[in-house]
Amino acid sequence: MVDLKGLKFSKMHGIGNDFPIIDESKGEVIPESDKPEACRILCHRNFGVGGDGVLFVEPSDVADIGYRMFNPDGSEAEMCGNGIRCFGDFVYRKGILKQEKMTVETRAGIKTIEITLDGDEPVLFKVDMGTSTFKTPEIPMTSDKEEFIDGELEVLDTTFNLTAISVGNPHAIIFVDDVDAVDINKYGPAIEAHEVFPEKINVHFVEVISENEGKMITWERGAGVTLACGTGATSTAISGYKQGLFADNILLHLPGGDLNFTVYEEGDELGAFMEGPAELVFDGEF
Numbered sequence: 567m568v569d570l571k572g573l574k575f576s577k578m579h580g581i582g583n584d585f586p587i588i589d590e591s592k593g594e595v596i597p598e599s600d601k602p603e604a605c606r607i608l609c610h611r612n613f614g615v616g617g618d619g620v621l622f623v624e625p626s627d628v629a630d631i632g633y634r635m636f637n638p639d640g641s642e643a644e645m646c647g648n649g650i651r652c653f654g655d656f657v658y659r660k661g662i663l664k665q666e667k668m669t670v671e672t673r674a675g676i677k678t679i680e681i682t683l684d685g686d687e688p689v690l691f692k693v694d695m696g697t698s699t700f701k702t703p704e705i706p707m708t709s710d711k712e713e714f715i716d717g718e719l720e721v722l723d724t725t726f727n728l729t730a731i732s733v734g735n736p737h738a739i740i741f742v743d744d745v746d747a748v749d750i751n752k753y754g755p756a757i758e759a760h761e762v763f764p765e766k767i768n769v770h771f772v773e774v775i776s777e778n779e780g781k782m783i784t785w786e787r788g789a790g791v792t793l794a795c796g797t798g799a800t801s802t803a804i805s806g807y808k809q810g811l812f813a814d815n816i817l818l819h820l821p822g823g824d825l826n827f828t829v830y831e832e833g834d835e836l837g838a839f840m841e842g843p844a845e846l847v848f849d850g851e852f
């Protein structure tokens with residue numbers, strides 16, 4: 567078993583999506599081969615710190631700073647939206663990178679964070695989440711369709727109308743009349759591991775309140791039910807805009823809090839800015 571004794575970390579959350587974060591900007595703290603097991607231990611809510619994933623601050627040759635994210639099952643995700651706001655708060659607050667605007671290298675490309683300060687206190691984070699794709703091979707999704715938008719997918723005893731999108735990591739968006747009526751513990755894992763998604767998928771059920779407002783619940787790949795998913799909310803805003811359900815400014819209510827989105831068009835692609843908070847909960851030593 568990996569020995570984490572003495573490991574220094576901070577515990578953070580972005581609207582209830584919670585993460586231990588570890589500073590590896592000056593060198594590796596957890597050896598690469600130990601990271602999956604270390605993240606499983608750290609995220610455990612009974613035997614560890616507890617978290618919906620672990621964030622790492624890394625050096626970067628192509629951006630101001632680098633960012634990695636691991637799920638509680640030890641798998642590495644391409645990107646984490648609530649995590650990147652926590653990351654921005656952490657690197658600013660700890661003096662690792664004292665910039666109000668920073669470029670961040672992720673496995674899903676370079677993202678830009680803009681921090682709103684109250685004095686020297688970071689309070690709001692605006693992230694250019696970049697562009698998305700609906701092309702099934704890029705999700706990846708096994709399908710004879712080039713794009714799977716509002717397409718029918720049989721899951722257990724029902725058929726859902728689902729939109730598959732990638733914002734670097736993969737998401738399935740299902741618009742429903744009432745999110746409170748969805749049995750997410752039944753359908754979330756079945757869609758996550760559906761045979762058409764070879765790399766699994768994050769699952770979101772979304773209720774449209776108006777063209778500028780929605781409510782959503784999430785089952786995350788490698789994590790299960792969480793209080794929020796930033797890349798999932800980004801995918802929801804973009805998918806809703808693409809399907810004519812949302813305008814380009816959208817407020818999304820997630821179980822842990824709210825996020826604001828501005829969808830933009832870049833050539834043939836759709837991207838989005840995400841705005842929301844991040845909180846440092848405590849600093850710790852394992």
Ligand SMILES: N[C@@H](CCC[C@H](N)C(=O)O)C(=O)O
Nearest residue numbers: 643646647648735795796797
């Ligand atoms: N919580 C996240 C997404 C984390 C990664 C995801 N579970 C995956 O495997 O793609 C967010 O806020 O975006």
